[in-house]
Amino acid sequence: MKKIRILAIVGSLRKDSYNRQLALAAQEVIGDRAEFTLLEYQDIPFMDQDIEYPAPEAIKRVRDVVKYADGIWFFTPEYNHFFPGVLKNLIDWLSRPISDKEPPLLAGKPAAISGISPGMAGTSLAQDH
Amino acid sequence: MKKIRILAIVGSLRKDSYNRQLALAAQEVIGDRAEFTLLEYQDIPFMDQDIEYPAPEAIKRVRDVVKYADGIWFFTPEYNHFFPGVLKNLIDWLSRPISDKEPPLLAGKPAAISGISPGMAGTSLAQDH
Numbered sequence: 001m002k003k004i005r006i007l008a009i010v011g012s013l014r015k016d017s018y019n020r021q022l023a024l025a026a027q028e029v030i031g032d033r034a035e036f037t038l039l040e041y042q043d044i045p046f047m048d049q050d051i052e053y054p055a056p057e058a059i060k061r062v063r064d065v066v067k068y069a070d071g072i073w074f075f076t077p078e079y080n081h082f083f084p085g086v087l088k089n090l091i092d093w094l095s096r097p098i099s100d101k102e103p104p105l106l107a108g109k110p111a112a113i114s115g116i117s118p119g120m121a122g123t124s125l126a127q128d129h
Numbered sequence: 130m131k132k133i134r135i136l137a138i139v140g141s142l143r144k145d146s147y148n149r150q151l152a153l154a155a156q157e158v159i160g161d162r163a164e165f166t167l168l169e170y171q172d173i174p175f176m177d178q179d180i181e182y183p184a185p186e187a188i189k190r191v192r193d194v195v196k197y198a199d200g201i202w203f204f205t206p207e208y209n210h211f212f213p214g215v216l217k218n219l220i221d222w223l224s225r226p227i228s229d230k231e232p233p234l235l236a237g238k239p240a241a242i243s244g245i246s247p248g249m250a251g252t253s254l255a256q257d258h
Contacts, residue, residue, distance in 0.1 A: 012177075012178075013175055013177040013179070015179055042175060046142055046171060047213060047214060047215060048141075048143060048171075049141075049143045050142070050143050082211060084176060084218070084221055085175070085176060085214045085215070085216070085217030085219070085220070086175040086176060086214070088211065088213070088217045089175075089213070089215060089218060090214070091214070092214045
């Protein structure tokens with residue numbers, strides 16, 4: 001049976017981020033029952049419609065990783081009653097159409113949310129998917 | 130009488146952004162009745178607690194401009210039921226304490242919000258202030 005491919009996206013860039021630690025703990029628990037990858041995305045630019053087409057290289061790379069995943073698992077802290085700008089920026093990119101013919105990658109992608117502040121982030125993300 | 134100093138912060142980086150145009154139109158209407166400045170902040174890094182102290186140069190520059198202002202006027206579009214990640218990231222920075230002795234710059238700073246999606250953004254920003 002094909003292994004489920006889970007992509008973990010951590011909302012904090014801090015190296016010792018609690019949410020990053022939580023993602024790594026989840027990976028350990030899952031073991032070899034699924035493919036579990038952590039998305040590295042701190043090199044992506046701010047979303048700007050002026051640079052959207054063609055997409056920057058870092059965005060293309062991130063899109064490939066997201067496309068490959070069967071589902072996304074967010075691990076995110078809360079800053080100012082919402083998830084961090086760094087994660088919001090990533091979601092702004094992923095929710096944009098890739099081209100005239102390709103819909104946004106997040107459309108229809110299963111997602112789960114964990115973290116120390118699932119409340120508001122949960123609601124907002126749910127609306128994206 | 131001292132002129133009120135208004136700092137306009139536009140939530141979109143796009144050069145022809147409607148919200149940027151709205152800010153410039155507001156500037157024209159205000160004329161010389163107030164000092165009106167547009168914040169340039171697209172060079173700031175993603176908020177990351179690992180690089181917070183001492184603050185990066187771009188953050189120091191932005192903080193000086195914000196400190197100088199009597200009030201902030203946000204002009205922001207809505208992406209995914211919230212303001213863009215680029216603006217969220219700026220607010221994450223501005224809502225952090227500058228040091229042990231200096232509170233965040235946004236605390237107590239008067240603010241107004243305009244744009245095509247004042248609803249949810251308005252609520253969230255209001256909570257910051």
